[in-house]
Amino acid sequence: MINVSIAGGTGYTAGELLRILLRHPEVNIESVISTTSVGMPVAEMHRDLLGETELLFSDCFINPDVTFLCLGHGLSREFLEKNHLPTDCKVIDLGNDFRNEPQFGDRNFVFGLCELNKELLKEAKNVANPGCFATTIMLALLPLASKNLLQDEIHAHAITGSTGAGKKPVDTTHFSYRDNNISVYKPFRHQHLEEIGNTLVAAGNRQLPQINFVPMRGDFTRGIFASIYTKWNCSMGNDDIISYYKEYYASSPFVFVSEQPISLKEVVNTNKCLLHIEFYNGYIHITSITDNLLKGASGQAVQNMNLMFGLDETMGLKLKGSVF
């Protein structure tokens, strides 16, 4: 059994981790850390867990095999500085602290995109879990990058559910504002652009592609729908590209290419990413969908844990979708 500790236990990604790990056959949750809620039953905060766990929030870890950091962006570094984790305790960071700056003391963070770095992750002691927008967009483009086919600008719009904005109520997550509403935020300058670009180069694209990315706030809670296109004057036939995508992801148990147009709820509450590819006007157009809390956060984190500990990649992650 893997002894797991979760830091930042009251937030959304921690709650989702708990939902997965409580059902994971090889995991023992040793501690759920929250400095603000010590002693409170975990199921009182994550109310859906009533009847599923008697765990209480604590303020420290004991001797975990792996610690998941579910802290706000920028706080993981601080946590590691303040808390002296045992050297052999692995770390999976769900924040963005180590995605683009992987070194921290003796710890070197592998970028946790399972579909690109599977072999590295099997050996990794520290993993920087990718961002949710980044995962959704990277999985749409990896096969093209691997063949150095991203030669032109990339145009991407992606619309996210409100859980991406976390647990704290603010104006843009106020129900009276958000319901039936749509807005744009951080257009052309979202913080995930850096990890997307770096990853596409790591995957084989020789030059860093320019990505014009417009993130949007959607009036739903879970999921990211990305619509991406780039100029297409490749000698490969259209069907060949689609076949290549399928082949590229053949050993990836959570990424699938759909022949039919896709809609977001086909992946909600699962760890899957679905892709759909069409060609128009000299463009290749790719739609990509994930659940931001699962493949975009806690699900991928568990997938990484499975790889790091030599388990089947899908263990605990064959989740029934909610669909509706």
Add this chain to the structure above:
Amino acid sequence: MINVSIAGGTGYTAGELLRILLRHPEVNIESVISTTSVGMPVAEMHRDLLGETELLFSDCFINPDVTFLCLGHGLSREFLEKNHLPTDCKVIDLGNDFRNEPQFGDRNFVFGLCELNKELLKEAKNVANPGCFATTIMLALLPLASKNLLQDEIHAHAITGSTGAGKKPVDTTHFSYRDNNISVYKPFRHQHLEEIGNTLVAAGNRQLPQINFVPMRGDFTRGIFASIYTKWNCSMGNDDIISYYKEYYASSPFVFVSEQPISLKEVVNTNKCLLHIEFYNGYIHITSITDNLLKGASGQAVQNMNLMFGLDETMGLKLKGSVF
């Protein structure tokens, strides 16, 4: 022209008042008071008003003919203590301070349910605007109360939109929580029960009826849907009761009895209240719908203003519904 001042100008009911009054042919908005936003353009706070007004928030009134109090519950009394309104300035309070305790210094507040107190309101200098749940439930029961027919317990469930909870983001109005969710709050002890009971007695019911009222939080923004029933062993025929309802409301320009079952969006963004009446199992069952921000708050407040100033009751209130 009526010179209007609005106190508590940044909240939801003030915004809705502004939307109505900016289109009202007999109103001049003299001041929109907000101690926290003095100098800010009103349209920067109420963003939909872009292009419709150049008003700025101020911290005082000048010489209004009427002041609308859009403050938090309990704060109207405080406002009147601190600010010495001209004696001849009328007051319409949208809070609950004077609904059940109508006397404040020289000011005596008339309960602003237009369908019950129309004649009193024409002479009123101070009006306590009814609560939103209260309005929706009272309008369903007034005709029965007027004939002393409320002899048994009343059972009421009513589900409200999120705007009823105001502008400040809190846990129960967080989109990730509220979307696709339903919950109950303050069952059997909602603060509107007192004004409902008092009003039904004032309408003619000799005894104070017991009302079992369960309010629910709905996953929509505007409107209240109430489902109400009470035992029925009246000698009047069912059709006669429906006819009586129609007759009772014949001179009320915003209350209608529908022969067909009703759904909430038939009144959203209007000042209307629709009622539908059926009989089953020895019960009379009444459904009643309003827009909580309009007939349940700012719309009724303007209706009261119209009555107080001798204008047509519907002036500025023939609003196009949003329906969808």
Add this chain to the structure above:
Amino acid sequence: MINVSIAGGTGYTAGELLRILLRHPEVNIESVISTTSVGMPVAEMHRDLLGETELLFSDCFINPDVTFLCLGHGLSREFLEKNHLPTDCKVIDLGNDFRNEPQFGDRNFVFGLCELNKELLKEAKNVANPGCFATTIMLALLPLASKNLLQDEIHAHAITGSTGAGKKPVDTTHFSYRDNNISVYKPFRHQHLEEIGNTLVAAGNRQLPQINFVPMRGDFTRGIFASIYTKWNCSMGNDDIISYYKEYYASSPFVFVSEQPISLKEVVNTNKCLLHIEFYNGYIHITSITDNLLKGASGQAVQNMNLMFGLDETMGLKLKGSVF
């Protein structure tokens, strides 16, 4: 392995059954029957199943150990007449054909409320799966019925998600109508009333209680929220009643009593039922929540299958909630 056949394979309850059974360790899905879609991949209809199954719809069963009937109400009887199931093939009917009329030829249907009939279900060959509203309301009242404490009228409002209305688009499930809308349907005369009453008597209540039940259509997709109350002049203390509820459901792995008020999404996408109990004004007030497609339909059907085949009741049903 249990060989399973599903009749009516294209509908919502069949889809939900497939999602569960494809992950069930002791099930082999032998056939998914749809006379209208023979030969079509199941994952083309239930699009979220892409990558999870290669099954095709067929027009017949082969030799199933159990057949789930996911047909429209009234069509199960017809199916059994037209198709000669092997005598030893068990049947679980998700429709309402046999809930109140349990005999059909040699087949005698046990009412599949696991929390009441667990021992009977372990021996059952044919099961009539309860309705979704019925399940939610019965579980709220069973402990009281078991002590013959339902002596007065019961007042119930329950609001349901749109999936309860099935897959076929109609006016009341049209998005433009249903979004942000609320309505009542079949008040005081819903077809589930009969099975609720019969079950409460079977549970131990000596007289059939009168239930005033108002079903409502909610603007969400999954779940039922029921608010139920009845007069309370029992000699048992309030805390004792809550303790008794916990004790009553101690061996029921999916029913829990929450000390805190509950909200619908705490059970969505799970097989759980949560109850919360309070006392006011001489009434006991119980809120009860389920996912209409799971504990209210397909989840309970699988729970019944587990019991019928001597498996752990929870097998395949420890589902991660979607929560948001």
Add this chain to the structure above:
Amino acid sequence: MINVSIAGGTGYTAGELLRILLRHPEVNIESVISTTSVGMPVAEMHRDLLGETELLFSDCFINPDVTFLCLGHGLSREFLEKNHLPTDCKVIDLGNDFRNEPQFGDRNFVFGLCELNKELLKEAKNVANPGCFATTIMLALLPLASKNLLQDEIHAHAITGSTGAGKKPVDTTHFSYRDNNISVYKPFRHQHLEEIGNTLVAAGNRQLPQINFVPMRGDFTRGIFASIYTKWNCSMGNDDIISYYKEYYASSPFVFVSEQPISLKEVVNTNKCLLHIEFYNGYIHITSITDNLLKGASGQAVQNMNLMFGLDETMGLKLKGSVF
């Protein structure tokens, strides 16, 4: 008074026209034509109109000054062929029949984009009302086109509410599917592309710009949110462009440039279009919002009627937004 006839009276755009015209001070609704519902009260179909009109559907016009055609796309031509409208009866077509092919017998249709063709519309006898996506996108680009500044490809994503898909329930407007869901349809090949291109040229752009347009289905009912960008290497300063936009629309009473980022609900239930402009990475990025049933359909149709009959352009169209 203008005598108005509405053909295709049961659909969504007709309902919205009725809501506006019943409040329009210079309009008399002579006939609401529906061949399928002759004799039915209009308020029985458009239920929110209860108490607002006694009109019945009829099967013919009498002697209208103007007929609005609210028929399915492609059916306006057929209607005019079958029904011999008086020669002096003006026609406003809300379908797409005459937008790109303006000639029909003696009737020549002016493209009804008020902000471009105001002077022509004042003289027009026949108007082809623009499409909803088209309006939202054209208004974002008109000022650039007028200066021949659209020299590069245009990238546009726009997400629409469900009312754009009309009244008939279909799979993609089924609530259980659409709620909390997002999908793409007709990417790069939407039928509005032609009228957008033609209009931009008519506005002054010398070449037909290539527009890469991805329409999306949103999980809300009203409104279109468009996010549009194109390469920007203009010698005009950024502030100058914004000033030019304001100047361009100075005489357009419904189009406003917001200094702040915009969100869809700022225009819902109004006839307004809001624009917001920013500059990044060598691109100009414009967001544009309208209500698809108002500025995108029936509101603009009434605006056209006002122009055609010499009335104030805004008459009947100063609508209170619903905002929430």
